[in-house]
Amino acid sequence: MRSEALVDLAAIRANVATLRAGSSAEVMAVVKADGYGHGLLQSARAATQGGATWLGTAVLEEAIALRDAGFTERILAWLWSPQETASLRRALGAQIDISVSSMTELDLVVATAAELGLPARAHFKIDTGLSRNGATARDWPELITAAAKAKATGVIETTAIWSHFVYADSPGHPTTARQIARFQEALELAENLGVTPELRHLANSAASVSLPGAHFDLIRPGVAVYGLSPIPEQGDFGLVPAMTLRTHLANAKRVPAGEGVSYGHQYVTTPTRTWR
Ligand SMILES: Cc1ncc(COP(=O)(O)O)c(C=O)c1O
Numbered sequence: 001m002r003s004e005a006l007v008d009l010a011a012i013r014a015n016v017a018t019l020r021a022g023s024s025a026e027v028m029a030v031v032k033a034d035g036y037g038h039g040l041l042q043s044a045r046a047a048t049q050g051g052a053t054w055l056g057t058a059v060l061e062e063a064i065a066l067r068d069a070g071f072t073e074r075i076l077a078w079l080w081s082p083q084e085t086a087s088l089r090r091a092l093g094a095q096i097d098i099s100v101s102s103m104t105e106l107d108l109v110v111a112t113a114a115e116l117g118l119p120a121r122a123h124f125k126i127d128t129g130l131s132r133n134g135a136t137a138r139d140w141p142e143l144i145t146a147a148a149k150a151k152a153t154g155v156i157e158t159t160a161i162w163s164h165f166v167y168a169d170s171p172g173h174p175t176t177a178r179q180i181a182r183f184q185e186a187l188e189l190a191e192n193l194g195v196t197p198e199l200r201h202l203a204n205s206a207a208s209v210s211l212p213g214a215h216f217d218l219i220r221p222g223v224a225v226y227g228l229s230p231i232p233e234q235g236d237f238g239l240v241p242a243m244t245l246r247t248h249l250a251n252a253k254r255v256p257a258g259e260g261v262s263y264g265h266q267y268v269t270t271p272t273r274t275w276r
Pocket residue numbers: 030078164203204205206220221222223224230
């Protein structure tokens with residue numbers, strides 16, 4: 001073999017244990033995108049051994065694959081479209097928690113859960129500033145009021161409230177404080193409308209290691225699980241990289257000082273130092 005990626009599962013176990021020790025919240029290990037390329041099932045196994053009580057994926061298929069492989073932990077999937085009716089049915093049937101950002105999504109989840117005769121576990125997403133999915137502040141009251149109704153009829157079992165950071169990896173960025181404030185407002189509004197969420201979650205890796213005030217009930221680290229520092233300028237936070245890439249060296253040569261290397265010359269060799 002010319003090149004190989006070696007994955008140290010003990011590092012994943014240790015990283016999750018480190019993240020867990022740094023928070024009173026539960027840990028959802030984000031294993032989306034094939035465990036950030038480290039292997040979905042292997043990473044998930046190591047993460048649960050390290051203390052993760054939740055697993056997170058973007059797409060439904062990966063969440064279903066985890067359940068099919070025998071994972072009994074809570075699993076949240078957050079990226080699905082209304083066209084994916086068959087996968088939604090399978091996911092809800094497998095007791096996978098699902099993100100809900102709009103009335104269209106809620107109606108689908110409610111209809112599918114009713115058809116299955118199985119209450120759905122829904123995490124209502126408020127858009128606090130990332131402007132991808134998540135309900136806007138304007139649409140939030142309608143969505144939460146409908147969530148309360150669905151819960152009252154028993155067709156929805158869990159109502160969690162969550163959001164996602166834009167800039168948590170830029171310490172002190174004003175957007176982060178604004179997002180936390182908007183999240184708090186969304187929680188208060190939900191309370192006023194009769195919804196007390198079982199779970200509140202907001203923190204990605206960067207917030208997990210640097211913003212304890214944003215941990216709420218559950219943290220959702222991804223990159224940190226695999227040992228990459230989410231804020232490299234602040235150190236490694238005790239995380240150990242899980243992946244080592246190895247290959248045969250094809251060519252070694254001395255490039256003159258101050259020369260650009262490869263496309264766009266993104267790397268420039270250090271200029272020669274002279275002392276007088
Ligand atoms: C919704 C959500 N939560 C958490 C994460 C984990 O993010 P990070 O790798 O920055 O910790 C991701 C990753 O994209 C995500 O989409």
